Amino acid sequence: MRAVRFDVPGGPDVLYVGTADIPVAGRGEIVIKVSAAGVNRPDVSQRLGRYPVPPDASPILGLEVAGVVAEVGGGVQTFKPGDRVMALVHGGGYAEFCRADARHVMPMPDGLSFVEAAGFPEVAMTVEFNMLMRAGLKEGETVLIHGGSSGIGSYAIARASSLGATAITTSRGAEKAAFCRHTGAALAIDSSAGEWVDEVMDFTGGRGVDVVLDMVGGDYTDRNLACMAVDGRYALISLQGGAKAAVNLEPVLRRRLTLVGSTLRPLPPETKAAIAARLVRDVLPILSEGRLRPHIHATFDIEDVGEAHRTLEQNDHFGKLVLTIGDVP
Structure with missing residues (x-):
């Protein structure tokens, strides 16, 4: 699969689109075919070498995605292949496929685009x-x-x-x-x-x-x-x-x-699951009604990931920046 890589820490120019193995869903996990991924400051910190990657996390950048379920691991009954979802992920979002703890995955409300959904989980x-x-x-x-x-x-x-x-x-x-x-x-x-x-x-x-x-x-x-x-x-x-x-x-x-x-990434998986469950209960209905929407400042094709990071660092944006990966329905 295509995935954003960098070989040494540095500025936005160190980022490039290379290849990586498609992840496989383990027990309690799903694999998402990614349509869009949010761009966040921890991604910049990781690119600069200032944000150590947890040993159990993907080294690929990206902490939130939206897309379609491609594979379901053992024990997962909440989602099935083809479901439209958005998720907080433990790295790996800047890629065509991304593995996620099923407890950190939320169904996409009707009326929400993949780009909007990709800007929702982390914030x-x-x-x-x-x-x-x-x-x-x-x-x-x-x-x-x-x-x-x-x-x-x-x-x-x-x-x-x-x-x-x-x-x-x-x-x-x-x-x-x-x-x-x-x-x-x-x-x-x-x-x-x-x-x-x-x-x-x-x-x-x-x-x-x-x-x-x-x-x-x-x-x-x-x-x-x-x-x-x-x-x-x-x-x-x-x-x-x-x-x-x-x-x-x-x-x-x-x-x-x-x-x-607190910082979000090091939280125990059980805590993240409790936050996701609360969002499903209290916030997704508001999203469905259109009374709450992530504000998207700009989208960037995955090939322009360096420009997305440069824009974030310039701090002139309003709301979220999102990468699009492949065709976005």
């Missing part, structure tokens, strides 16, 4: 686990979402809105702030204009936000703590602004704040 599972399951966002609460114009950020805005929660976002540039407002943010702050804590506090009437979904870290950490409400919950999901920061911990004590953090 949806990240947001569901961190913003809802761990930070406990609920109806009537307010969440501060950093990187609101990204794939995760734009989906998090829509997911918060689907709960009846209010989303505040930060992003760099007036155009990205306008995009966040269009996506459903009640307040979209252009963080390149300077400080944003006062804007958050003014918008909430001095109360602060109930939940923070933070993919920045670094010097945002102290500012996040400063604008959180009593019993607020802080979910850290990435460190794009750096891993170290000088932090005033006084608000943690005075406001009884909770800090949680």
Whole structure:
């Protein structure tokens, strides 16, 4: 099969389309004939040599796919060959065929394209686990979402809105702030204009936000703590602004704040299965109704994978980037 390869870590130009053996479904697994695959920052980190591949994972890039079931392994009763599916995968997505734990596979709702479906699993599972399951966002609460114009950020805005929660976002540039407002943010702050804590506090009437979904870290950490409400919950999901920061911990004590953090790929398979089951129960019906959609900024043919990575690194996109692999129905 065709698959994206690289021989040494480096820039986007090290990526090329080569060949690899077609995977075989083991017990509890399925093999998907891939139509489209999401492009994510962990893929870039792996290409740069900064994201060690777990020993049980495929060395091929790609953490989410959409396509058609090609093979079903022993013990799998939830899917059959020919089913249209989307899945979080343990690597291997940038290829014509990809193996997946059947528990991490979801049926594609009617009306969702393969390209849209390929942009759903990684962001949806990240947001569901961190913003809802761990930070406990609920109806009537307010969440501060950093990187609101990204794939995760734009989906998090829509997911918060689907709960009846209010989303505040930060992003760099007036155009990205306008995009966040269009996506459903009640307040979209252009963080390149300077400080944003006062804007958050003014918008909430001095109360602060109930939940923070933070993919920045670094010097945002102290500012996040400063604008959180009593019993607020802080979910850290990435460190794009750096891993170290000088932090005033006084608000943690005075406001009884909770800090949680996680990355999706190292989670135990059972935890990923629980997140997928929750999405099937709570989110797929919303997708079927058309009330929630992954926002796709651009698609790239698998032969143009380097350009897809270059676009992601330039950070000028809105929403998700997706690779198409072969004919996409």
